[in-house]
Amino acid sequence: MHKSRHQFSAIKKEGLYDAIYKRRDVREFLPDPVPKDVLARVLNAAHHAGSVGFMQPWNFIIIQDEKIKEGVYQNFLSANQQAAQRFSGDKGDLYNSLKLEGILESPINICVTCDSSRLGPHVLGKDTIPETDVFSTCCAIQNLWLAARVEGLGVGWVSILNVNQLKEGLQIPKHIIPVAYLCMGYPQEFLDRPMLEKTGWAKRIPVEELIFTDLWGNKPERD
Amino acid sequence: MHKSRHQFSAIKKEGLYDAIYKRRDVREFLPDPVPKDVLARVLNAAHHAGSVGFMQPWNFIIIQDEKIKEGVYQNFLSANQQAAQRFSGDKGDLYNSLKLEGILESPINICVTCDSSRLGPHVLGKDTIPETDVFSTCCAIQNLWLAARVEGLGVGWVSILNVNQLKEGLQIPKHIIPVAYLCMGYPQEFLDRPMLEKTGWAKRIPVEELIFTDLWGNKPERD
Numbered sequence: 048m049h050k051s052r053h054q055f056s057a058i059k060k061e062g063l064y065d066a067i068y069k070r071r072d073v074r075e076f077l078p079d080p081v082p083k084d085v086l087a088r089v090l091n092a093a094h095h096a097g098s099v100g101f102m103q104p105w106n107f108i109i110i111q112d113e114k115i116k117e118g119v120y121q122n123f124l125s126a127n128q129q130a131a132q133r134f135s136g137d138k139g140d141l142y143n144s145l146k147l148e149g150i151l152e153s154p155i156n157i158c159v160t161c162d163s164s165r166l167g168p169h170v171l172g173k174d175t176i177p178e179t180d181v182f183s184t185c186c187a188i189q190n191l192w193l194a195a196r197v198e199g200l201g202v203g204w205v206s207i208l209n210v211n212q213l214k215e216g217l218q219i220p221k222h223i224i225p226v227a228y229l230c231m232g233y234p235q236e237f238l239d240r241p242m243l244e245k246t247g248w249a250k251r252i253p254v255e256e257l258i259f260t261d262l263w264g265n266k267p268e269r270d
Numbered sequence: 271m272h273k274s275r276h277q278f279s280a281i282k283k284e285g286l287y288d289a290i291y292k293r294r295d296v297r298e299f300l301p302d303p304v305p306k307d308v309l310a311r312v313l314n315a316a317h318h319a320g321s322v323g324f325m326q327p328w329n330f331i332i333i334q335d336e337k338i339k340e341g342v343y344q345n346f347l348s349a350n351q352q353a354a355q356r357f358s359g360d361k362g363d364l365y366n367s368l369k370l371e372g373i374l375e376s377p378i379n380i381c382v383t384c385d386s387s388r389l390g391p392h393v394l395g396k397d398t399i400p401e402t403d404v405f406s407t408c409c410a411i412q413n414l415w416l417a418a419r420v421e422g423l424g425v426g427w428v429s430i431l432n433v434n435q436l437k438e439g440l441q442i443p444k445h446i447i448p449v450a451y452l453c454m455g456y457p458q459e460f461l462d463r464p465m466l467e468k469t470g471w472a473k474r475i476p477v478e479e480l481i482f483t484d485l486w487g488n489k490p491e492r493d
Contacts, residue, residue: 050300050302050422050456051421051422051423051456052422053422053456053457053460054420054421054422055285055288055289055419055420055421055422056285058281058282058285059281059282059284059285059288059420060285060420060421061282061285062278062281062282062283062284062285062286062289063285063286063289063416063417063419063420064311064315064417064420065278065282066278066285066286067315067318067319067413067416067417068318070318070320071320072320077273079273088287090477090481091477092287092290094475094477094480095290095291095293096290096412097293097294097295097415097427097464099427099429100466100471100472101464101466101467101471101472101474102472103474103475103480105480106480106481106482106486107480107481107482108482108483108484108485108486109481109482109483109484109490110484111483111484112484115484115485126398129397129398130394130395130397130398133392133397134392134394142394145394147394147395160486166472169356169357171353171357171365171368171370171466171471172353172370172429172430173429174352174353174356174430175349175352175353175429175430175431175432175433176429176431176433178404179429181401181404181405181408182404182408182411182449182450185404185405185408185409185412186408186409186411186412186415188405188409189319189408189409189412189413190290190412190416192320192409193286193290193416194286194287194290196278196286197277197278197282197283197286197287198274198277198278198283199273199274199275199276199277199278200274204320204322206322206395206396206398206399206402207395207397207398208398208399209398210398210399217484217485217486218485218486218487219486220486223486226405227405233273233274233276234276237276241320241324243323243324243394244324248323248324248394249323249324249325249389251324251326252317252326254313254314254317257317257326257328257329257330258313258329258330258332259329259330259331259332260331260332260334261331261332261333261334261335261338261440262331262338262440262441263329263331263383263440263441263442263443263446264441265331267332
């Protein structure tokens, strides 16, 4: 049998690649609710990421309570006030003009956490690189993001938050790591390029510049 | 316009969901080479993950040199000897029966790294949670894994490695984090379920058990 007998049909490949290329970090949402069956599909997709030692270290806190969202929003505001001070001049003006979250507008917020204690003290594949549980959780988040995209849902990752305050607000136990705080809902639009690229905040790096051969720094021959 | 106007067609959704559900951590490979255009598509998919502050902190070291692969394999062997000691009795026997890497058999190994210094000392969204650059790199890895799957390629993540030794072997600078060491090639097969589930190493957790409402520990009403 042919080596690539497991490849997908052209249209199904396109489904995956379109999800990857049309996914955006969304910050502007419509108020429309997310149907339960759609949310279930997106969470189940996240849950089917691979994980070190089949540990499945993630949990998903689905936040819809307005008071809790308001607390997270206040957390963002104060963290962002500090973060904004890192940028001055034109960059500072641009920073302040950017909308960096959609906590209150989005119908659903999701905190994705990592429980390093799941499966006990020794997990296959994790002893030498303990952070692999968090890495697995991030793979689950990417699955969630892509599944949301094919469902027509936007997701935005809010990382301008004080983590201890977030844990307190969501009553997350000490040993649990909140890896991502996500806003999810139907978006006003999906931009054709990332917002930070469109606004000139940073440039897309040509992928060839990021590829090495055999050793760090070794450039491949061009072709 | 309808709120979900951005959703994909049924068959394109299926492309994404099939990639997610049929992706496996592959350790048994055919020797067939990976065509350059296929590799390019997979790496470009990785490069189009979102990243904190549009930082694109990743690099991809494509390893095909047999001597370098042999060095990584020796690294695995010694790390695995130590790791195996964590499990005894039946669990130890099972551990020792598992094939946990495909470093030498796979035609391509890929080390995916994270450069925390990219874009300078202050990156939008990263100041409050510095690890977000590594999180972004993991999202890129999941894109790579899913793109490989639709191309009929298997990917296996080897985490049983001494990181310092790996950095030395690949001449990775001190400030660069090797996030994942991946083996890639056409697989002997894609298992219908994860190998660690099939062999009874660990069980799939029902996804409902992982979902909370508003606060940690709050179980949603069932429906």
